Amino acid sequence: MSIGAFSQVEIDRSIQLTGTGSDAKITGIDNVSAPKDAVSAEVMQSNALTYSAAGGVANAYTVALAPAVGSYTTGQLLSFRANAENTGSSSVDVNGLGAIPIKKNGDSDLVASDIKNGQIVTVIYDGANFQMVSQIGNATSGGGGGAGDDVRTLIYTTDGF
Numbered sequence: 001m002s003i004g005a006f007s008q009v010e011i012d013r014s015i016q017l018t019g020t021g022s023d024a025k026i027t028g029i030d031n032v033s034a035p036k037d038a039v040s041a042e043v044m045q046s047n048a049l050t051y052s053a054a055g056g057v058a059n060a061y062t063v064a065l066a067p068a069v070g071s072y073t074t075g076q077l078l079s080f081r082a083n084a085e086n087t088g089s090s091s092v093d094v095n096g097l098g099a100i101p102i103k104k105n106g107d108s109d110l111v112a113s114d115i116k117n118g119q120i121v122t123v124i125y126d127g128a129n130f131q132m133v134s135q136i137g138n139a140t141s142g143g144g145g146g147a148g149d150d151v152r153t154l155i156y157t158t159d160g161f
Contacts, residue, residue, distance in 0.1 A: 051079045054092070054121075058084035060099060061092045061121075068095040076125040085137070086115040092123065092130055103129045104136060113138040 016027045026038070049065065056062035063080045078094060089109035091099040102110055102123055115121055116137035123130035 050077050052081075054080040054083045056083070056093070059086050059088060059090045061090065063092055063094045065095055069097070072097060072100065072125050074125060074127040077122070078125070078130070079120060079122045079134075082115045082117060082119045082121055085113055085117045086110055087112050090115060100125065101129045102132050104132045106131070110136075111138075 016025075018025050018027070049067075052063045052065055054061040054063055061080065061082065061084075063078065065078075069076070072094070078092070080092070088111065090102045092102055093099040102115075102121075104110055104114065107129075110132070114132070114136040119137050120134065121132065122134040123132050125131075
């Protein structure tokens with residue numbers, strides 16, 4: 001291991017430093033327990049930092065990420081497996097930071113069955129709300145939205161769209 005004169009290293013677990021130059025690697029960073037911990041490719045590929053099964057009740061979902069996030073950040077991505085079907089407007093609370101409304105199509109509240117029990121729901125925080133980017137649970141097979149939504153259909157012909 002080579003450390004420069006002005007380097008700072010704090011190691012609280014066993015890691016391995018191997019190789020030099022463009023072949024240098026750090027291994028052994030699989031257990032992420034704090035927000036500022038380095039992560040391995042395995043942790044990133046498993047999506048463990050942004051996915052959790054939901055708790056709470058219908059319309060008021062709770063999610064516990066590990067390590068816990070310290071605050072909501074614009075652009076923050078979150079996925080969870082819903083533990084109940086929603087019956088109307090809904091929110092999600094991540095690590096006890098406070099419930100944030102889930103919206104669809106920019107500014108519309110969710111309606112009954114937009115989230116199904118067991119559905120994987122993906123949302124992105126826009127600075128005020130979580131925007132649902134996964135398909136809504138009550139979407140029609142024609143590609144439109146659920147109850148109360150405008151139904152939009154994309155038609156493809158041999159001449160294009």
